[in-house]
Amino acid sequence: MPLQPAITDVAQLKDSPAVSALQSAGLVEGAKFDRDELTIYVDRAAIRQACEILRDRPETRFNFLSDITCVDVFPSEPRFEVIYHLLSHSQKDRVRLIARVPGGDPSIESLMGLWPGVNFFEREVFDLFGVRFLGHPNLRRIQMPEEWEGHPLRKDYPVEGYR
Amino acid sequence: MILNMGPQHPSTHGVLRLLLEIDGETVVKCIPDIGYLHTGIEKTCEAKFYQQVVPLTDRIDYLCPMTNNLAYCLAVEKLLQLEIPPKAQFIRVLLNELTRINSHLVWLGTHALDIGAMTVFLYCFREREQLLRIFENVAGQRMMTSYFRIGGVSLEPPIDFWKKTKDFIDKFPERVDEYEGLLTQNPIWVERTRGVAHITAEDCIALGATGPTARGSGIDWDLRRDMPYSSYEKFKFKVPVSKDGDVYARYLLRVQELRESNGIVRQAFDGMPEGPVRSDAPKVVLPDREKMKTQMEALIYHFKIVTEGFQVPAGEVYQGIESPRGExxxxxxxxxxxxxxxxxxxxACLANLQVLEKMVVGRLLADVVAAIGSIDIVLGEIDR
Structure with missing residues (x-):
């Protein structure tokens, strides 16, 4: 199969219920349809609102949060991309939300109020990337030892040798 | 009283540490503490070529290596938009279901052992040995198989692989009857599992539980059926669902899955298409040994893939598959x-582990062991 170029024009993606639902609330910063997967960029301040809309609207109903992860795009800014994978059991569809977080103030709102199951995922992102989730009741390291210094999955953290 | 269960406790299936606050025999609070097996696989992957990551994925979940191989290969193939020949897809499905049987057998054996039924363990490991021999036959390794490659599978399976697989799938339904004969109607087993560690469907969704843990509570969701990958849409199978949400329901459901998986293996075996087992993409897939030694082009491609890897067009993908434990x-x-x-x-286990607290709070300490067994955790996958 030849690789199709990604669709990055939000106007062309209007047909997707997820894009139109977020568009009506004015939350879409950008969107991408690449390799059959839909990605929507949202502002970090609006991540909770965006997830709530996608979860509760009858036309989207992304009722399940599969995963939260993060990518460090060091040295460019905003440095972190916090990535949410939502799944809809009824529509059999997935959507990816990306919120960009600056390196100077790596923090984003926690989704504990929407899905209590984000607990371990958010703790893992905090542990390995140092992104703080505001409103998380128990934001401690989960994989690394409590007294560990640094966040291993950041790109400026060496793969081998001493820090 | 605070009781420290693990990290070296036989019924925690690895190095899980549970901080249990107990009042007499009743659990008041349960805090899982993980990270003892953290090896930084995600960081290591960033320093490897794409094809060198495949053996690392085995180490994540050592009970179902092929499932992890498949998920990673599918993700990279999606990035490359690579088409996989039908025979390779069928071999992948066949081996994935054998891996599921393997994983469920270890689960059944150890879970029964935790609760006190010793015999089942010996029965399960008898069949598991047969499966490991099949894996050794096809991949050269019993456990860390690394058999799948980006673009197909590494080699055509040897001739006796087919015979061994046939022997296994013919006998296996009787074996499942044997396990069921030991447990399903056993009053001690039923007493220890029925109504124990109950969890509702709403809690499963809220806490991110998937796989048999969620299906045991009535969530009718299986990625193999609902979002098929690797030609699963060509197979007929039932997805067992139970509404009870207790340990016994999850036990019955996994036993049913053993039978269904055996059925899928049979369908893949009978309907195995002819053709190549690797896709025709010389820049990504290593050439045949024979070609490499006789053709200049093939030698160059081989040299380039091994020394400098292959470039993957920029982009991002997420590929979820149904492992024996969930998504x-x-x-x-x-x-x-x-x-x-x-x-x-x-x-899958990291999310499933979060339901443990809901399962055990307010129940007896002895039920914690049954609850841990019933969500089937593998610490290698949780800690990575």
Missing amino acids: MGYYVRSDGTAKPYRVHMRS
Whole structure:
């Protein structure tokens, strides 16, 4: 199969219920349809609102949060991309939300109020990337030892040798 | 009283540490503490070529290596938009279901052992040995198989692989009857499991539980059926669902899955298409040994793939598949070079572990052991 170029024009993606639902609330910063997967960029301040809309609207109903992860795009800014994978059991569809977080103030709102199951995922992102989730009741390291210094999955953290 | 269960406790299936606050025999609070097996696989992946990541994925979940191989290969193939020949897809499905049987057998054996039924363990490991021999036959390794490659599988399976598989699937339904004969109607087993560690469907959704843990509570969701990958849409199978939400329901459901998986293996065996087992993409897939030694082109491609890897067009994908424990997802991002920019594994067990607290609070200490067994955790996958 030849690789199709990604669709990055939000106007062309209007047909997707997820894009139109977020568009009506004015939350879409950008969107991408690449390799059959839909990605929507949202502002970090609006991540909770965006997830709530996608979860509760009858036309989207992304009722399940599969995963939260993060990518460090060091040295460019905003440095972190916090990535949410939502799944809809009824529509059999997935959507990816990306919120960009600056390196100077790596923090984003926690989704504990929407899905209590984000607990371990958010703790893992905090542990390995140092992104703080505001409103998380128990934001401690989960994989690394409590007294560990640094966040291993950041790109400026060496793969081998001493820090 | 605070009781420290683990990390070296036989019924925690690895190095899980549970901080249990108990009042007499009743559990008041349960805090899982993980990270004892953290090896930084996600970081290591960023320093490897795409094809060198495949053996690392085995180490994540050592009970179902092929499932992890498949999820990673599918993700990279999606990035490359590579088409896989039908025979390779069928072999992948066949081996994946054998792996599921293997994983469920270890689960059944150890879970029964935790609760006190010793015999089942010996029965299960008898069949598991047969499966490990099949894996050794096809991949050269019993446990860390690394048999799948980006673009297909590594080699055509040897001739006696087919015979061994046939022997196994013919006898296996009787074996499942044997396990069921030991447990399903056994009053002690029923007493220890029925109504124990109950969890509702709403809690499963809220806490991110997937796989048999969620299906045991009535969530009718299986990625193999609902979002098919690797030609699962060509197979007929039932997805067992139970509404009871207790340990006994999850036990019955996994036993049913053993039978269904055996059926899928049989369908893959009978309907195995002819053709190549690797896709025709010389820049990605290693050439045949014979060609490499006789043709200049093939030799050059081989040299280039081994020394500098292959470049993957920039982009990001998420591929979720149904592992024996639930949704195993791989998120792979490429920046256009020969090494992945980021590989993230969505671990089914990590999310499933979060339901443990709901299951055990307010119940007896002895039920904690049954509850841990019933969510079937693998610590290698949780900690990565």
